[in-house]
Amino acid sequence: MIIPKRKPNLTDTLCTRCGLCCNGSLFADVELASQDEASTLEIMGLEIEDDDEEGGGLLMQPCRALKRKRCSIYPHRPDCCRTFECRLLQQVNRGVVSVDQAQTKIAQALEEIERAQELIVRLEQSNERLPLKERCAAALDHSENFAADAEINRKRSELQTAMSSVERLIQRTFLGG
Ligand code: SF4
Numbered sequence: 001m002i003i004p005k006r007k008p009n010l011t012d013t014l015c016t017r018c019g020l021c022c023n024g025s026l027f028a029d030v031e032l033a034s035q036d037e038a039s040t041l042e043i044m045g046l047e048i049e050d051d052d053e054e055g056g057g058l059l060m061q062p063c064r065a066l067k068r069k070r071c072s073i074y075p076h077r078p079d080c081c082r083t084f085e086c087r088l089l090q091q092v093n094r095g096v097v098s099v100d101q102a103q104t105k106i107a108q109a110l111e112e113i114e115r116a117q118e119l120i121v122r123l124e125q126s127n128e129r130l131p132l133k134e135r136c137a138a139a140l141d142h143s144e145n146f147a148a149d150a151e152i153n154r155k156r157s158e159l160q161t162a163m164s165s166v167e168r169l170i171q172r173t174f175l176g177g
């Protein structure tokens with residue numbers, strides 16, 4: 001008997017090459033559904049912070065469970081992660097964007113983000129535990145004192161331009177609107 005091959009799902013084909021909704025590029029944190037969920041994740045070593053609202057708390061990003069581009073606690077991931085679908089994934093699901101096109105968009109986003117990260121490091125701000133936007137803001141803050149230096153100033157504007165482009169791309173491709 002021929003057993004048909006399982007059709008790879010979009011998580012296999014796209015998310016495992018992306019990880020942008022877990023690594024601090026799209027979000028600084030995600031809301032958890034309950035205190036129980038927060039406690040379970042905290043026991044697993046994930047960074048949780050209290051929510052101002054009466055929710056379950058916030059799972060901070062970059063998420064510590066992300067190993068390379070895969071969730072290392074996939075069967076135990078919280079509800080927000082189970083239900084989240086970025087705009088790109090929704091478009092592929094609806095057939096508006098092909099899988100190949102989505103892979104190209106993801107590769108382009110990763111490339112632009114990597115470029116912004118390189119520029120951040122060149123401004124001597126390498127706290128990789130911060131979400132991308134905060135890392136960028138910290139690098140610009142840190143270097144502001146040296147902005148009279150033409151070379152530093154050039155790097156600062158390069159970073160600002162790169163980061164604006166990344167933000168537009170993220171908004172357009174992954175968040176929508
Ligand atoms: S941003 Fe979209 S494609 Fe990327 S990992 Fe998240 S859901 Fe998957």
Ligand code: SF4
Nearest residue numbers: 022063065066071081
């Ligand atoms: S728990 Fe897993 S799916 Fe959720 S943010 Fe962390 S790495 Fe991503």
